[in-house]
Each structure stands twice: as C-alpha cells, then as structure tokens.
Amino acid sequence: MSVLTEDRIAGYIATRLPDASNVHVDALSQIVGGASRETYRFRLTYDAPTGPVERRLILRRDPPDSLIDTERHIEFAAYRAFFGSAVPVPEMIWLEQDPAPLDHPFFIAAEISGFESSPMALLAPPYADHAERLAERKWTILGEIGRADPAAVGLVDVMEAVPPDQCWRRELDHWETIIDADELEPQPIIRAAIRWLRAHPPAPPKKVGVVHGDYRTGNFLYDAEGEIHGILDWEMAHLGDPLEDLGWSLNRIWCWGADDRRGGLVSREAAIAIWERASGLTADPADLHWWELFNCVKGQGIWISSAKAWSYGANREPILAFSAWRMLNSTDRAALDLMGRL
C-alpha cells in the first residue's frame, strides 16, 4: 500500500476547490479498526472567497483487500441519503472513484468528533448508566432506516432492486458464494444453517427498504447521556428486508457484556419492541428468526473472507486476523443457539 501524505490529499482537494487558495492539510492520522476501508482523519484549511475555512475531515480509502468487498459509491450514496434526517450521519463531501489521485478509490466526509464508539466502553461508567436510553436511540434510529422510502431518499437509482420475495434468496446466495470461495476449512455448522435456511424461507417483507448492512453496537458514535450522533459503516448497505438489519443487531456475537443483553444494552424483547414502535413494521417471530440465523451465515462470510485475506497476505492488517479468529467460533455458537442445538 502506498503512503498517503498530507501534500497528496491537499493536492487532490485543491482540484475540487478551484476558487480556493492556500489549500493545506495537516494532522493526518490513520484510525485503527477500519477493516473494510482504510480510514484517516485530518485537518483542512484554505482561503475561500468568503474568508478562511478550517474543517476536520475523514478520508476512507479502499484497501488492497478487506473484510467486505463493496462499492464505495453505494456507501457514499447511503450516507448522503440520510444526511439531515432522523438518522444521524456525517456529511459526505467528495467521492473519487478514479484510483489515480490517491492510488485507490476513496471518499472524504466531515468528521463527527468528540464521541465514543467502542462497544466495550459502554459497559462501564459513565456510559453504562445510560444503556436503556442508548438502546432506545439505537433501535429507534434503526426503525427510522427501516421505515424510510428508498425512492424518496434517492437510493433506488444507486442500489440494485430486489423483488420482495427474493430478498432472502439474494442475500443467502451472496454470502454462500463468498463462503464457497473463501473458506480455508470446512464449516459444518454454517453449512447446516444454510440448508435449514433454504428449506424454511421467510415471508416476503411488506416493503423493501434500505438495509444498513452492519448495524450494531460499535458502528455508531455515542455520548455519556445516551445520545447517538452518527451511524457509520454503511459499506454493506443495500435494498432488502428491514428485518435483516434487526436480526444482525440482535446477534449474540454482539453481546459485549457476555450476557444476554443485545448489543450490550437491553434484552432482545426490549430491542424488538423499540424497533417495531419506530419503524411501524412488525417483526414476525418466525421471519425474524430466519433473518437472525441468516446473519450468522453472513457473519461467517465476513470472518472467513477476512481470514483468507490475511492468511494469503492480501491484507495483513491485524484487525483481520484478530476479528476472524475471535468471531468464527462465537458465530458458530450463535447459529447453534438459534437452531436449538447448543
């Protein structure tokens, strides 16, 4: 991977701001944990015709290989679709799909700074005291995503359409194909789950909605009063059954408190009730169960791809080896639990 420098970023931004002068970038630093994109923060200053400007920005660049292979223009569009809505997201500024300027495609966004994102931090004071409030916000915002009209927010032109009765099949086919291609060892538990899922498909959703794709504790910014200030990591966003996101958010692998609180926050039942109230949708128990088990397949697809990318040297970021090893067995256990076999 080539070196990203402040001068290279400033040079690129100067081309996007033809009326600006003295375009300068400093305080560039990489953020750890960006498993699907390389993520950097930096400070931008320049002189605009209206006066001096200073902004704190984020740059997300495609890595050579990642946990998740996705199109950044879809991620960019998803952020833009919800900016200024009840779903808090950072402002997207520039999308660059040409690899020439910085070696790989990237986008630049406003930084939402001063908040916590660690799943472990919310288990301790001062955040732990506001777990219920945070849960209310977390699943209310997910409900807002689920109730959004994809056409009204401008995403039907960007995201691949899917008929309601094909939502489950498209996602299951996608992740099974990834597991087929990337598994380094046989996966008997997840193969059994896939067979069960194919034999017991869920009912089509009442509406095809926007699916965030990775909505979980760890992918939002929160404060010590239980408010959420930014929903991040939309790289797997797509159109589909809103229950998909709910199922992922409830997965036992995100029970950071090592107890039954989903996302380390509240009970499964409480989370579902919040989501139903906010989305105006009903989480049919059988359908939700299907999507919860499906999300174990999806999770395994992510960890298996990560393990392969790291093992073959395509991407040696420690997060890939760590997350794959740490999560593979937990995800198998979550699948067994959902199949009543643990």
Place this chain on the structure above:
Amino acid sequence: MTPNPMIVLGDFAGRLMQVLAPDLRSPYLAGSTALMAATMGMMVEEWDRLAARLAEENAALRALFAQAAPLAPGGLATRLDDLAKGLDADLRVSSLQAANNTLRAALIELQAWAEDQTGPAVMALNKAIWAELSTSTDRRRLSATPF
C-alpha cells in the same frame, strides 16, 4: 532451555499491550499493537490445547462415522468406513488439522444426507452429529469472546 511458547507469547503480549502501545504516538500504531497483543493472547490460550482438541475431535468424528457407515448409502458408506478406520499417527498440528479438515468435510456430507432420512437409527445419528457440533464449539471457545 526449552522455550515455553505460552510464557514467551504471554509475556510479549503483555509488554506490547502495557509498555509499548501506550508509548506510541500514533493512535493507529498503538491500536494495531494492542490488536496484535490481543491476538497473541488468544494464541497463548490455544497453544497448549490445540493438538489435544484436534486429536479428540478427530477420534469423535471417526466414531461417528463408524456409527453412520452401516446406515449410509453405497459410496458415502465406503468413504465413512475408510475414514472411521483412520488414525492420527503424525501428531504435528498441521497433520492433525489436515485430517480434521477431511473429517469435517465428510461430516457435512453425512449430515446433509442424514437430515433427509427417517427411522430411529438415523435419528440417533442426527442427534449424535448435533451433539458433536456443539462440543466442537466448546473445544474452540476462547475466554475473551462475547458468546
């Protein structure tokens, strides 16, 4: 001195996490170092048990295949019978893992066949397969995982 990998890895992981990482000015390097230390911590946990859990699991799968072979159809029965007679003569982890991969691949085939069958013998086999799969996650469980 015969190096004890658990002590070496554990000590290095602790130094990386508690001494080196806090002194690194770059948050990215500090975070990456902490992740490497945490991964080494998982290696410490896995090191001592790895060969034992693979040998135990391989033996359990061979026992399952011995139970399944008389019930399975032609080609599958022959393969299961052959696998059931296998032995872990080479105790290197790479050899044990290769055998485990072969056995777990056959387990997938066996379970896919068995779950479509009826009758008390196959039902008992199915129950034994699920029990083995559950046990397999106990063998692999790491203390620092959420579930």
